[in-house]
Amino acid sequence: MDSGRIASVLSEIERRVNRGYFFPIIGPVKGELLYAFTLLARPKLVLELGTGIGYSGLQIARGLEPGARIVTVDEDEENAREALANFRKAGIEDMVTVFVDEAGSFLEKDTSEYEMIFMDIEKSRYLDLLESCVSRLKPAGILVTDNALRPELQRFREAIMKHPRLSSAIIQVEDGVSLSVKKP
Numbered sequence: 001m002d003s004g005r006i007a008s009v010l011s012e013i014e015r016r017v018n019r020g021y022f023f024p025i026i027g028p029v030k031g032e033l034l035y036a037f038t039l040l041a042r043p044k045l046v047l048e049l050g051t052g053i054g055y056s057g058l059q060i061a062r063g064l065e066p067g068a069r070i071v072t073v074d075e076d077e078e079n080a081r082e083a084l085a086n087f088r089k090a091g092i093e094d095m096v097t098v099f100v101d102e103a104g105s106f107l108e109k110d111t112s113e114y115e116m117i118f119m120d121i122e123k124s125r126y127l128d129l130l131e132s133c134v135s136r137l138k139p140a141g142i143l144v145t146d147n148a149l150r151p152e153l154q155r156f157r158e159a160i161m162k163h164p165r166l167s168s169a170i171i172q173v174e175d176g177v178s179l180s181v182k183k184p
């Protein structure tokens with residue numbers, strides 16, 4: 001993995017967004033946090049729900065050890081195509097599998113277990129998909145969600161805080177990131 005190549009694609013996406021190209025990427029501050037969580041969790045297999053154009057996947061990839069992989073899912077074909085082009089540009093296409101699917105429908109079919117799941121899709125789906133995510137996490141695996149402080153995620157926040165299988169915290173950075181660890 002060439003970290004310089006990944007950094008250059010991340011900067012290119014940030015520049016485009018700063019110049020007015022509208023796409024809701026996690027951004028450099030929360031991206032650094034995602035990178036740090038990846039370094040800590042040392043996952044072999046990561047599931048990302050909400051590929052977008054690949055920015056957060058690139059942040060995760062920076063923290064992966066050799067042989068580790070990312071499975072990423074987006075229901076929008078055009079976004080998935082652009083993400084794949086960005087993964088190729090960064091030289092990480094062999095580490096990433098992109099699925100075009102609705103996240104819930106993907107989770108119904110998928111039987112893999114993950115050490116890390118990152119969720120960044122439409123906010124109304126977070127609560128619905130929480131149990132599927134918890135069931136797919138290995139013990140001590142982590143669930144990270146973006147936008148966790150948004151008002152519409154109040155019930156999701158309550159659910160992760162009182163969940164018997166999770167230990168959770170919400171990090172107050174921008175509009176929030178939640179971190180939940182599956183209790184061993």
Ligand SMILES: C[S@@+](CC[C@H](N)C(=O)[O-])C[C@H]1O[C@@H](n2cnc3c(N)ncnc32)[C@H](O)[C@@H]1O
Pocket residue numbers: 024025026027049050051052053054055056057073074075076079101102103104120121122125
């Ligand atoms: C906020 S963007 C993701 C940004 C990306 N995680 C990043 O930070 O670079 C949300 C993405 O989730 C996708 N999406 C929204 N709801 C979805 C769902 N229910 N299933 C699959 N993809 C979904 C959208 O098409 C969009 O590309």
